[in-house]
Amino acid sequence: MLLNTIKRDVLVSFRNPAEIVNPLVFFVIVISLFPLGISPSEKVLAGIAPGVIWVAALLATLLSMDLIFRSDYEDGSLEQMALTDQPFLLIILGKIISHWLMTGLPLTLLSPLLGVMLFVNEEGIKAIMLSLLLGTPILSLFGAVGAALTVGLRTGGVLIAILILPLYVPVLILATEMIKTGMTGGDYIGHMLWLGALLLMSLGVAPIATSAGVKISLSH
Amino acid sequence: MGERSMLEVQNLYCERQRRILFSDLSFAVQPGELLQVKGRNGSGKTTLLKVLTGLYEDYSGEVRWQLESWPLFVSHKPGVKDQLTARENLKWLADLYQGGATADAIDSALAAVGLNGFEESLCGTMSEGQRKRVNLARLFLLQSPVWILDEPLNAIDVDGVKLIEERITSHLNDGGIVILTSHQTLEIGVEIRQLNISGTT
Numbered sequence: 479m480l481l482n483t484i485k486r487d488v489l490v491s492f493r494n495p496a497e498i499v500n501p502l503v504f505f506v507i508v509i510s511l512f513p514l515g516i517s518p519s520e521k522v523l524a525g526i527a528p529g530v531i532w533v534a535a536l537l538a539t540l541l542s543m544d545l546i547f548r549s550d551y552e553d554g555s556l557e558q559m560a561l562t563d564q565p566f567l568l569i570i571l572g573k574i575i576s577h578w579l580m581t582g583l584p585l586t587l588l589s590p591l592l593g594v595m596l597f598v599n600e601e602g603i604k605a606i607m608l609s610l611l612l613g614t615p616i617l618s619l620f621g622a623v624g625a626a627l628t629v630g631l632r633t634g635g636v637l638i639a640i641l642i643l644p645l646y647v648p649v650l651i652l653a654t655e656m657i658k659t660g661m662t663g664g665d666y667i668g669h670m671l672w673l674g675a676l677l678l679m680s681l682g683v684a685p686i687a688t689s690a691g692v693k694i695s696l697s698h
Numbered sequence: 699m700g701e702r703s704m705l706e707v708q709n710l711y712c713e714r715q716r717r718i719l720f721s722d723l724s725f726a727v728q729p730g731e732l733l734q735v736k737g738r739n740g741s742g743k744t745t746l747l748k749v750l751t752g753l754y755e756d757y758s759g760e761v762r763w764q765l766e767s768w769p770l771f772v773s774h775k776p777g778v779k780d781q782l783t784a785r786e787n788l789k790w791l792a793d794l795y796q797g798g799a800t801a802d803a804i805d806s807a808l809a810a811v812g813l814n815g816f817e818e819s820l821c822g823t824m825s826e827g828q829r830k831r832v833n834l835a836r837l838f839l840l841q842s843p844v845w846i847l848d849e850p851l852n853a854i855d856v857d858g859v860k861l862i863e864e865r866i867t868s869h870l871n872d873g874g875i876v877i878l879t880s881h882q883t884l885e886i887g888v889e890i891r892q893l894n895i896s897g898t899t
Contacts, residue, residue: 482793486782493781493820554775561751561771562794697754 479564483572491580497545498580501538505585508534509592520597527596528657531606535585536646540639542581543621546573547629560696570689574622582614598661605660609653612673619684620645626691630698649676704729704875710759712745719745720895729873733891734880741896743879747848769844770836777833780822784808784832787821788839795840807839811861826853837865847878
């Protein structure tokens with residue numbers, strides 16, 4: 479059922495490419511505004527690069543988060559998923575995984591390009607990719623909780639940001655520290671382990687909270 | 699056989715936004731029975747169906763099912779995904795309800811609702827009535843003794859209504875039960891039990 483759900487959601491996203499492309503374009507545009515707005519000098523840009531890339535990744539994920547349940551809620555598919563004897567938790571997990579495949583993974587793959595644009599050195603780019611690879615699934619997992627709770631509301635988008643952004647803070651701190659350490663040639667295995675621990679923890683908690691949230695939203 | 703109720707509802711009480719929708723509502727449904735829920739707009743028909751399926755849990759009273767498999771629930775929402783084809787939509791439903799279905803079974807269910815040749819069409823490109831037909835094709839595909847249908851005949855043309863009525867009749871003859879809301883009068887060769895929920899307050 480997990481695989482079926484992932485297959486279905488990925489297929490739906492591919493038939494509706496704006497859903498995939500919009501967060502990516504947003505990510506690229508936000509990041510390219512900084513050299514224009516602050517300074518194109520190498521020293522300044524390399525200094526702010528970790529923060530800029532990660533904040534842009536947070537916002538791009540949030541932008542797409544609202545869509546994870548929205549259309550399924552509106553066309554009634556979500557009710558059907560909740561009403562069968564298939565384990566709802568697996569369906570929810572499948573939806574979160576496919577959300578990550580459609581946003582977190584492309585963001586990760588795109589990030590080296592933006593790293594180069596912001597004068598991040600080779601070691602730093604490696605750290606950026608690793609931090610996004612470990613960090614973006616956490617964003618999808620936590621974001622799904624917010625999306626589940628707000629899917630029944632019309633103005634869900636802003637509310638998700640308010641609910642979820644504070645939860646993203648630990649990820650942001652760890653990831654940017656990890657990239658800074660990487661850029662100065664340090665050893666960032668400790669940061670990676672922390673991010674991995676956060677990922678495992680959210681993998682355990684978030685699907686349960688999300689499926690409870692979806693059930694609450696469905697009963698309205 | 700047939701004496702045991704498949705569904706028993708006792709002293710159901712439900713309120714929404716400080717309005718009592720129904721109170722002290724009790725009824726039972728036996729195999730082979732059709733229950734038509736009637737009531738004004740906003741009288742709580744959909745809420746009652748949601749209570750029966752377990753989607754809505756903010757009620758007091760008792761709802762007891764004697765069931766081996768989950769009821770089929772067709773809500774008034776489209777129930778089909780615009781970005782998937784008719785065939786993919788049914789495949790997904792079959793995966794959900796009974797762990798899959800063969801391609802032949804899916805195609806013959808689509809043929810049964812008159813959608814021959816539309817198997818590969820995206821549901822987003824279909825008309826409202828066609829999408830409703832895709833949604834109702836599950837009645838020809840999935841096995842479940844209990845059908846809960848919220849306005850199944852909306853947006854469907856005369857031929858389609860006849861098709862669904864025939865399907866409901868044969869389901870009842872097989873000992874299944876159907877609970878539905880509809881503003882239309884159904885023409886079915888079986889006695890229709892009516893449950894009027896406006897004015898129970």
